[in-house]
Amino acid sequence: MSILNEISQNLQCGKAKVVKELVQKAIDEGISAESILKEGLLDGMGVIGEKFKNDEVYVPDVLIAARAMSAGSELLKPLLASSGVKATGKVVLGTVAGDLHDIGKNLVRMMMEGKGLEVIDLGIDVSAERFVETAVREDAHAICCSALLTTTMGEIKNVIDAAIQAGIRDKVTIMIGGAPVTDSFCKMVGADIYTADAASAADAAVQVCSR
């Protein structure tokens, strides 16, 4: 079995430590960072993603695979940057102002990272301005807002308004999610994409970034 194949296999089993060691070994053997990422890490995540869609594996399995992916890609980041390889895409993620819930948002982050996206996670209680400032500074493809409460989901509208004010509304896709959020709410406030769960959020983000 080639080392890249081994990375993929171990990643599918969620063996973060082994994946990290193998990635280091591959780097030492002189394999390019881009090959390690694409043929090792992302290949494994692709298999897991497909199995997840077919109900063969579940969220915890995807999560530990994503964690193994992160462990491996940490080592690759500096190499990728220096060789000019860009991440699949970049998104800004956070829970809106006044809302302290982060478990679902973290799930979204891990799923997105598993797809090879660079996620700038602003955490919880994130103001509309901070979402927009970060998106401008990082030249992000998307702003992803999470809201768990009916009392905070209105904040999403503020993020959109801030994006309009900053003049980036046509450049950045605004994705929203969270238990009370719906597709019709998405249309009502003028956001771009609503997704019902973490896995579909990651899929949608990849699509946005590859446009």
Place this chain on the structure above:
Amino acid sequence: MHLRAEVLSPKDLQTVHENTLALLEKYGIRIKHQEAKMVFLEHGAKVEGDHVKMPPELVMKALSSVPSSFILTGRNTERNVGIGEGYSPVFGPGAGAVFISDYERGRRPGTVQDLRNLLALSQSSKHIGVACAGMIYPFDMPVGVGLEAAILETLKISDKPLFGLSQDSAVSEICIEMARVATEGKGEHYVMGVVNSLSPMAWDDKMLGSIMVYAANNQPLVLACCSMAGFTSPTTLSATVIQNNAEIIAGIVLSQLVRPGAPVVYGNTSTITDMSTMNLCIGAPEYQLISTAASQLAKFYKIPYRSGGGLTDAKALDMQAGIEATTNLLFSMANGVNFVLHALGIMESFMSISYEKWIMDEEIIERIMRMTGDGCRLLPDAVEMIGNAVASGSGSFIDHDDTLDNFRSEFYRTPVSNRQNWDTWEKNGISCQKTANGIWQKRLKDFVPPELPSYVLKELEKLVQMP
């Protein structure tokens, strides 16, 4: 979780038993069948015209020779099932239906292809223990070959123990012979039949013939009744239980007089009558009162017990179907049943089998098994586990070892019931019927029938061609 349903106190049980003996002794059971009458007469029963009156000693002696359990052998002995004391309940599919229904084609008369499909679903069901030849009546079977051909289909498509046919002595004979050929001497008991009393207080000639043939061949037989309280048995449920007990016991006594030790199963699917239509109500809650009492009686006599499964009077796969199938399966499993007929698919007061309900009933059984299975297992290190997980700061248990190691076994995953949120559900156009339809279609597509040796098939085909 331990579920133990009981409706009769030990004292009530004794009273029902004594009343049953008195009923059989004083009033007897109506039997016209000459040979059966002779058997009773030879063993000390009084025969007055068509009434056979049996002394308590005769009844008790006969009941004492019934085995409390037995093994039913399949073509494939790995699929043998134990029925009775010490074994888990064995499930059989819906049976005796005239119509079939599915999501795409609706309700229609059954065909040979439907029988084949149901046999494939039964063979591939991890819950069904037997191959049932009489699930659906195939209307397109050529006249005159019907029943043997259905048995042959069953033996071709399934290698599970045969739940055969027993409509009369001739059918019983051929069915037993075919099962004997198919199982090639791998076991003592290789086919089980079912007969029904003619309530109130009678057995008809055909059923008596089948009882005698099955007993003579030492093959297991379910002796059941399906009286309609308020119509063919008393309205007062306790009196229905006494009448039913007398009917079933009369049949069991005959089997033991023909051959002491012949395996039998005590069955009951009696229920109430709808007083505005006079229809049978198999989905009624009273069914479980009667069935639970019957189960207690069977245990009192140390005889394996059979009850109904996902019984419902619903015409559509609606909430009525769900309520009735679930309560009936739940109480059947709680009353200590040994064999469940009609576990899957049955609808419309036994008139039809639905492919989708079959799949849904499997889920109901799995849900009940989850509830009544291992229960809540204790961990040796729960304190440390919770403490460490919370302290580790990930903020959730989703990626904790306790989840990764246990979620598959600890959480039952419903194949049909939907747990998505509104938008996803709506977008995908999901319904339980549609999901269940997809499941059975896939099961049929993936189905590979078990091997049947060609010399066995040849022997069987000869039997089917018999006039």
